[in-house]
Amino acid sequence: MAFNLHFKLVALAALFLLGAWESLATARTFEKTSLFLSHQRWMTLHGRTYKDEAEKEKRFYIFKENVKFIEDFNKAGNRSYKLGTNKFTDLTKEEFRATLLNKEKSLRPKTLQPAFFLNESLDQAPNSLDWREQGAVTDIKDQGNCGCCWAFAVVAAVEGLTKIKTGQLISLSEQQLLDCDLTSDGCGGGIRTEAFQFIKDNGGLVTESDYPYEGAQESCNTQNLGTPAATISGYQEVAPTESALLAAVTNQPVSVGITIGGDVFQHYKTGVFTGDEGDCGSGYRHAVTIIGYGTSDDGEDYWLVKNSWGNSWGESGYMKMARGINEDGVCQVNTRASYPTA
Structure with a gap:
């Protein structure tokens, strides 16, 4: 009797373990199936x-790892911003950096010492500002697989200035800068101040429709472009202080360079990006345009940033970057700002 009871208990235990293993296997299969369907929907979107x-399987694995990273980050709940999937979710961080960012050395400035903004008094500065509300910001654009963020940041600033001085919002040509500004490295990087200088020397920029974006550097087209749609008299560098940058932004959209390279920037979705715990990363740079500023419902001051990665990234293509973090600003945003002059 004792032997039979022992045998039955062992058998029951074995059946329980087998059931547990099967349940675990089923859960894993369900999880993989769910992720597979998510990947399929993401591909369609x-x-x-x-x-x-083989390539699909490779990208599915990267997608799965990135989704896990995003979910773990958001569950931790220790940041003032959230991550989410976007069109970069099937890229490794190495691929993302190589495609969208510029190596630090590519964007070293070659210009004169920066000067303070001419009207730096902030006595009349509003508590918040969004140049979109003034009609001075074109729709979000997409630089694609070309690291020419510098051109998009410069053009966005010129578009803003053009609206302010003429009353017309005109989408201008990044491709003209990419092809014709020979001081740049094209998709490998460029210097925004030298791009402003090119626009001045060239007599302006034509419209986006006259010189459409191709996502790669081509030969400079100088034929049949017509009259430039926007001109500038030059550019001004902003002193590397937050007050100088704020004063500049109260007058017009401003192009800035930031230091990034951390994993989270690739997957940013919403909230105020603070650059905590090394989230900015290092070794790479990116150029964006500050189009305003404000304070979140939680009392966090931020810059309102226009990016050039399409509208699936961030808050429909935009980002909030913290103000008042430190002397250099989050991701060194205070240190390399410039804008075109009328």
């Missing part, structure tokens, strides 16, 4: 196709 099944 972003129009993504792959050359073969």
Whole structure:
């Protein structure tokens, strides 16, 4: 009797373990199936196709790892911003950096010492500002697989100035800068102040429709472009202080360079990005345009930033970056700002 009871208990235990293993296997299969369907929906949403099944399997694995990173980050709940999927979710951080960012050395300035903004008094500065509300910001654009963020940041600033001085919001040509500004490295990086200088020397920029964006550097087209749609008299660098940058932004959209390279920037979705715990990263730079500033419902001061990665990234293509973090600003945003002059 004792032997039979022992045998039955062992058998029941074995059945329990087998059931547990099967349940675990089923859960894992369900999880993989769910992720597979999520990947399929993501591919449809972003129009993504792959050359073969091997590439699809590779991208699915990267997608899965990135989704886990995003979910773990958000569950931790220790930041003032959240991450989310976007069109970069099937890229490794190395691929993302190589495609969208510029190596630190590519964007070293070659210009004169910066000067303080001419009207730096902030006595009349509003508590918040959004140049979109003044009609001075064109729709979000997408630089694609070309690291020419510098051109988009410069053009956005010129578009803003053009609206302010003429009353017309005109989408201008990044491709003209990319092709014709020979001081730049094209998709490998460029210097925003030298791009402003090119626009001045060139007599301005034509419209986006006259010289459409191709996502790659081509030969400079000088034929049949017509009259430039926007001109500038030069540019001004902003002193590397937050007050000088704020004074500049109260007058017009301003192009800035930031230091990034951390994983989270790739997946930013919403909230005030503070750059905590090394989230900015290092070794790479990116150029964006500050189009305003404000304070969140939680009392966090921020810059309102226009990016050039399409509207699936961030808050429909925009980002809030913290103000008042430190002397250099979050991701060194205070240190390399410039804007065109009328």
